[in-house]
Amino acid sequence: MSRLDRQPPWPRRIGRGLLGLLAVGFLSVFLLLPLAVVFVEALRQGVHAYLSSIGQHEALAAIRLTLLVAVISVPLNVLFGVAAAWLMARFEFRGKALLGAFIDLPFSVSPVISGLVYVLLFGAQGWFGPWLGAHDIKIIFAVPGLVLATIFITLPFVARELIPLMQSQGSDEEEAARVLGAGGWQMFFRVTLPNIRWALLYGVLLCNARAMGEFGAVSVVSGHIRGLTTTMPLEVEMRYNEYDYVGAFAVATLLALLALLTLAIKTLLEWRYGDEIAAHAPGGH
Amino acid sequence: MRRRILPGFGLSLGYALTYLGLIVLLPLAALAWKASGIGIGGMLHLLGSPRTLAALRLSFAGAMLAAVINAGFGLLVAWVLVRYRFPGRRLFDALVDLPFALPTAVAGIALTALYAPNGWLGRWLTPWGIQIAYAPPGVILAMVFVGFPFVVRTLQPVLASLDRDVEEAAESLGASHLQTFFRVILPVLVPTLLTGFALALARAVGEYGSVIFIAGNIPMRSEIAPLLIVEKLEEFDYAGAAALGMVMLLASFALLILISRLQRWSGRWAELQR
Numbered sequence: 001m002s003r004l005d006r007q008p009p010w011p012r013r014i015g016r017g018l019l020g021l022l023a024v025g026f027l028s029v030f031l032l033l034p035l036a037v038v039f040v041e042a043l044r045q046g047v048h049a050y051l052s053s054i055g056q057h058e059a060l061a062a063i064r065l066t067l068l069v070a071v072i073s074v075p076l077n078v079l080f081g082v083a084a085a086w087l088m089a090r091f092e093f094r095g096k097a098l099l100g101a102f103i104d105l106p107f108s109v110s111p112v113i114s115g116l117v118y119v120l121l122f123g124a125q126g127w128f129g130p131w132l133g134a135h136d137i138k139i140i141f142a143v144p145g146l147v148l149a150t151i152f153i154t155l156p157f158v159a160r161e162l163i164p165l166m167q168s169q170g171s172d173e174e175e176a177a178r179v180l181g182a183g184g185w186q187m188f189f190r191v192t193l194p195n196i197r198w199a200l201l202y203g204v205l206l207c208n209a210r211a212m213g214e215f216g217a218v219s220v221v222s223g224h225i226r227g228l229t230t231t232m233p234l235e236v237e238m239r240y241n242e243y244d245y246v247g248a249f250a251v252a253t254l255l256a257l258l259a260l261l262t263l264a265i266k267t268l269l270e271w272r273y274g275d276e277i278a279a280h281a282p283g284g285h
Numbered sequence: 286m287r288r289r290i291l292p293g294f295g296l297s298l299g300y301a302l303t304y305l306g307l308i309v310l311l312p313l314a315a316l317a318w319k320a321s322g323i324g325i326g327g328m329l330h331l332l333g334s335p336r337t338l339a340a341l342r343l344s345f346a347g348a349m350l351a352a353v354i355n356a357g358f359g360l361l362v363a364w365v366l367v368r369y370r371f372p373g374r375r376l377f378d379a380l381v382d383l384p385f386a387l388p389t390a391v392a393g394i395a396l397t398a399l400y401a402p403n404g405w406l407g408r409w410l411t412p413w414g415i416q417i418a419y420a421p422p423g424v425i426l427a428m429v430f431v432g433f434p435f436v437v438r439t440l441q442p443v444l445a446s447l448d449r450d451v452e453e454a455a456e457s458l459g460a461s462h463l464q465t466f467f468r469v470i471l472p473v474l475v476p477t478l479l480t481g482f483a484l485a486l487a488r489a490v491g492e493y494g495s496v497i498f499i500a501g502n503i504p505m506r507s508e509i510a511p512l513l514i515v516e517k518l519e520e521f522d523y524a525g526a527a528a529l530g531m532v533m534l535l536a537s538f539a540l541l542i543l544i545s546r547l548q549r550w551s552g553r554w555a556e557l558q559r
Contacts, residue, residue, distance in 0.1 A: 110491025
């Protein structure tokens with residue numbers, strides 16, 4: 001604390017107190033209350049109703065589908081994120097800034113557009129629609145469409161975490177490994193990967209949270225076929241629109257718990273390995 | 286250029302380009318192609334329709350207003366979190382990221398449950414004639430919610446690195462507390478605050494999930510542009526959806542360029558402070 005804080009005159013103290021109260025009050029009403037309302041509304045008709053609406057067949061199918069989509073899309077984006085970070089942080093080449101802009105692009109595009117582009121590509125009237133139809137392959141209103149839209153939405157997360165970190169770390173250790181005779185993959189697994197592991201985990205965490213929680217993009221490509229193409233957020237929407245509020249909030253609690261778990265691990269990683277995650281662009285996720 | 290000692294340039298370049306090409310560029314090309322299909326006349330007709338105009342106005346003006354509100358509250362919260370020590374501070378600090386982590390559909394139904402006319406907060410507001418849910422204020426509220434972390438997280442590191450000696454100098458020279466804030470602290474924060482503002486704005490313009498539940502989606506009144514795209518798709522008006530999508534996409538591009546300019550500006554500004 002600075003000297004200024006030691007003995008503030010009383011008007012200043014009151015001012016500070018009011019400002020603090022205002023901020024804490026805002027955070028409580030604006031962030032805590034929506035979180036609380038999810039759990040209270042879900043348990044409105046008791047624990048039994050809550051559990052039985054989570055145990056329903058469609059809810060379980062939605063949970064399975066959400067996990068499936070995340071299990072496919074997150075690893076693919078991890079591979080891409082590591083490759084893109086290696087490229088962006090270790091080499092200079094023409095068009096690098098443009099490539100960086102395209103990596104960031106999915107963050108600033110409306111989720112609806114992320115779904116729309118795949119409908120225009122693979123939908124019945126899309127570029128590949130007739131060909132896909134002739135070969136009886138379904139992408140839109142089916143699981144592949146959900147996976148593609150999710151990959152698009154979560155594409156930047158891992159790369160965004162790794163690029164600034166690897167840039168600030170520099171390549172001295174990797175060059176040393178090479179000079180000492182390490183092969184490319186040896187260098188990668190023994191030097192690069194250990195240096196970025198916590199940032200990688202951090203990126204995977206955020207990527208996964210978004211992949212499981214994405215709504216807009218998957219909503220456009222899903223077709224809302226119960227039990228087949230509804231992920232958990234879509235199941236929340238459908239139940240809500242059918243006035244099954246307890247059911248909607250029950251599924252929502254699972255997603256809220258996922259969000260809280262993500263925040264807890266994220267905060268833990270920041271406290272414990274802050275320096276090794278470091279340098280991630282403010283507000284970049 | 287010296288010979289590259291590090292391996293994997295070809296592999297990572299090839300992989301990244303292929304992946305980006307298939308996942309991002311090819312679909313965007315399909316969007317541009319489909320959008321161009323309706324021609325200039327069709328585009329003008331689409332953009333000139335009152336319903337489209339109202340939706341675009343709500344998405345952009347609403348996002349603008351939400352970003353202004355976020356700049357104010359974000360500055361307040363960032364200030365208190367950086368400068369004050371109070372029990373639970375770290376918890377509140379972690380909580381700031383909640384809108385990033387909470388799926389938008391969950392945020393949407395939770396906000397609706399709070400602000401609907403019979404909701405937790407809505408029932409106290411309705412007697413005063415204040416309607417939030419199912420009206421434009423609800424749209425803006427949801428936009429404030431999703432954009433909130435951007436301003437706080439952008440400001441925090443800059444606030445933490447501010448040199449307090451300057452403030453003390455100002456006060457010892459007789460400046461009041463408010464004068465110090467507006468004349469000494471705020472000018473330094475302007476580029477960062479604008480960056481956070483633009484990030485929140487970009488997020489809010491395209492926001493869909495958290496808005497559609499609370500908005501009520503009344504055409505001409507509380508219908509946002511992304512929802513209009515979805516509705517056009519459901520009516521099989523693919524060209525219309527693509528054209529409207531293209532307009533939104535171009536707006537996002539413009540914001541993206543603005544944000545990177547602002548980030549460079551605030552980066553240079555931070556250098557100058559040292």
